[in-house]
Amino acid sequence: MAALNKKTVDDINVKDKRVLVRCDFNVPLQDGKITDETRIVAALPTIKKLIADGGKVILCSHLGKPKGEPKPELSLAPVAVRLSELLGQEVKFAADPEVVGPNAKAAVEAMKDGDVVLLENTRYRAEETKNGEEFSKELASLCDVFVNDAFGTAHRAHCSNVGVTKYVDIAVVGYLMEKEIKFLGNAVENPERPFVAILGGSKVSSKISVINNLLEKVDTLIIGGGMCYTFTKAQGGNVGNSLLEEDYLQYALDMVKKAEEKGVKLLLPVDAVAADAFSNDANTKVVAQNEIPDGWMGLDIGPKTAEMFADAVKSAKTVVWNGPMGCFEMSKFADGTKAVAEALANTDAVTIIGGGDSAAAVNQLGYGDKMTHISTGGGASLEFLEGKELPGVAAANDK
Numbered sequence: 001m002a003a004l005n006k007k008t009v010d011d012i013n014v015k016d017k018r019v020l021v022r023c024d025f026n027v028p029l030q031d032g033k034i035t036d037e038t039r040i041v042a043a044l045p046t047i048k049k050l051i052a053d054g055g056k057v058i059l060c061s062h063l064g065k066p067k068g069e070p071k072p073e074l075s076l077a078p079v080a081v082r083l084s085e086l087l088g089q090e091v092k093f094a095a096d097p098e099v100v101g102p103n104a105k106a107a108v109e110a111m112k113d114g115d116v117v118l119l120e121n122t123r124y125r126a127e128e129t130k131n132g133e134e135f136s137k138e139l140a141s142l143c144d145v146f147v148n149d150a151f152g153t154a155h156r157a158h159c160s161n162v163g164v165t166k167y168v169d170i171a172v173v174g175y176l177m178e179k180e181i182k183f184l185g186n187a188v189e190n191p192e193r194p195f196v197a198i199l200g201g202s203k204v205s206s207k208i209s210v211i212n213n214l215l216e217k218v219d220t221l222i223i224g225g226g227m228c229y230t231f232t233k234a235q236g237g238n239v240g241n242s243l244l245e246e247d248y249l250q251y252a253l254d255m256v257k258k259a260e261e262k263g264v265k266l267l268l269p270v271d272a273v274a275a276d277a278f279s280n281d282a283n284t285k286v287v288a289q290n291e292i293p294d295g296w297m298g299l300d301i302g303p304k305t306a307e308m309f310a311d312a313v314k315s316a317k318t319v320v321w322n323g324p325m326g327c328f329e330m331s332k333f334a335d336g337t338k339a340v341a342e343a344l345a346n347t348d349a350v351t352i353i354g355g356g357d358s359a360a361a362v363n364q365l366g367y368g369d370k371m372t373h374i375s376t377g378g379g380a381s382l383e384f385l386e387g388k389e390l391p392g393v394a395a396a397n398d399k
Contacts, residue, residue, distance in 0.1 A: 006181065006396040007172040009046055009147055014055030016113060020143035021046065021174065022161045024150040024376060025061035025079045034078055039152075042376060044086060046149045046174035047116070051087070054113040058142055059083075059091075060099075060122050060160050061150065068126025070097035080118045091116045099125050100138040108142050122160040129158055136163030149174025152355075152377035154392030165395040173396045176376065181393060183373040184320075184384040187352050192317040193219055196349075197385075198309070198340060200225030201323030201357065204248045209386040210322070215258050220265040220316070222309050224301045224325035224336060228269050228289075231256070237290025240274065241297040267312055271302025273326065273333060280330040300326025301336035309336075310343035319344060322354035322382060328361050337361050345370035354381040 023043040028035045050057045064074045080093035092115070094104035099120050107117045122128045127135040136159040140146070146168040148154075148161050154177070157163070165171040173181070187195070197218045199207055204227040214221055223231060226243035233239045234252035259266035269289045274296040275282035286302045287293065301309070306325075313319055321344060325336030344351045345367040353359050353371050356378025362368055375381040380390060 005399045006178075006393065007399050008178045009049055009172055009174055011399065012145065012170060012172055014050055014053045014145055017055050017144040018058060018108060018111070018142060019050050019055045019145045019147055020058045020060060020139060020164065020168075021050065021147045022150045023047075023059055023061045024152040025059075025076060026063050026152060027079065029063075029073070029078065032073070032078055034082055037082060039376065040079060040082055040086065042176050043149060043174075046147065046176060047087065049175070050147070051089075051114050051116065055145075056108070056111040056113060057116045058108060058119065059116065060119040060139070062123040062128065062153070062158075062160070063121045064123070066121060066123050068123065068128070070120075070124045074121055076118060076121050083116070083118065087116065089116065091118050093118050094120060096120050097124055099135075100142060104142065122158070125159070127159060129156070131157045131159055131163045133163065135159040137167050139164045140167030143168060144170070146171040147174050148172075148392055148396060149176045150392065151177050151180040151375070151380055153380070154377060154390040155380040155383045155388070157391035161392040162395045171396050173393070177393070179373065180375060180377070180381075183350075183352050184354075184375065184381055187318055187320050187350070188217055188385060188387065191217070192350065194316050195318045196220040196222065196313060196316040196320075198222040198224070198313075198319065198321040199227070199323055200325045200337070202226035202243055204230045204245050204252065207323070207382070208248075208251065210382060211255055212258075213387040214385060215255065215262055215264055218264055220267060220312055221259065222267045222312060224269060224305070224309065224340075225323050228301075229298055231268050232290055235290070238292055238294075239298065240292035240294050242292055243297070265312075267308065269301045269305040270308065271304045272298035273300040273302055273335070275299050275333070278327075280332050282332070284332060299330070300333035303335075306336050306339035310339055313340075313343040313347055313349070316347060316349045318350045318352075319347065320352045320354060320385065321358050322356070322385065324357050324361050328357075338365055341365050341367045354378065354385065
């Protein structure tokens with residue numbers, strides 16, 4: 001996989017150089033306060049390495065979706081404050097609504113080796129998400145070297161992660177990107193076997209290519225979450241009012257057939273926790289997966305399924321998990337997701353959690369530190385599992 005041969009911050013020395021670092025500071029804010037600083041902390045190793053080298057470190061990131069205009073509530077100002085505390089040195093905030101403006105230029109001009117400047121939200125500029133040439137050039141004009149450490153946006157070609165690389169001679173990846181590429185890339189390209197993938201979440205349609213690609217790679221594929229009811233219905237079962245994608249019934253059958261042909265063990269639920277309404281106060285009962293009564297809906301995998309899935313993980317050497325097993329945000333329907341998280345916490349396998357809801361579930365349940373790797377990018381990790389090349393990774397220089 002080409003992605004693994006990318007130059008990293010360890011391949012360069014940035015002494016006296018101006019380095020633009022694309023971070024992922026897309027953190028949740030409430031009344032101007034950062035409520036979860038995981039992403040800021042994750043960026044520190046790369047930033048510290050560049051400071052230690054004696055580089056002039058210019059940080060940039062997007063935050064939320066300001067849609068190309070300055071929205072004060074989406075300013076990165078609070079991130080500069082928190083970063084200063086975490087680094088133990090001042091992080092100068094360049095408050096330009098146009099991102100690369102007089103403040104940014106003056107701040108960069110005045111930098112000494114080891115100084116840190118943070119630019120304003122890159123999405124204040126409408127061109128950012130369109131990968132416009134003008135804004136890419138402006139960003140590049142600030143630096144000699146570009147470092148991409150934002151895996152969360154690696155699947156998008158924007159100015160601040162792809163466009164800018166056209167106008168900079170040296171473009172490498174940071175430690176966070178390197179780690180993501182290493183774990184996700186190795187898992188998919190060169191896993192230690194048995195290799196088990198667990199897919200959940202609500203829709204088959206959003207995971208089509210993932211299922212297809214993983215059937216080429218895995219020894220066992222486990223399917224839970226809302227998407228399993230389309231498989232059950234396709235195989236002639238009753239799913240009541242469960243989530244169902246009628247357009248994907250044939251696709252589900254094709255995948256069952258493909259698994260047989262490839263000799264992949266495809267595990268689907270055998271029982272479900274059914275509810276008479278989509279609510280934590282609903283009446284519930286455990287029923288056979290293919291006998292969900294009319295008017296009822298499956299909202300979690302049942303106890304037998306949870307045991308079967310947990311068993312399948314025990315002998316694995318590599319496990320990738322993307323998507324919850326049920327509506328885990330409602331406590332009545334969180335048991336399936338809990339059982340899988342617990343099984344992963346207790347295995348010796350390399351365990352990789354593919355961002356998004358699965359990452360949130362693992363962290364909420366307190367199993368975060370038991371996983372080998374929790375991806376910082378939901379969408380990006382899914383595209384990785386689909387076998388796609390990510391523009392943000394492709395844009396970095398090869399070794």
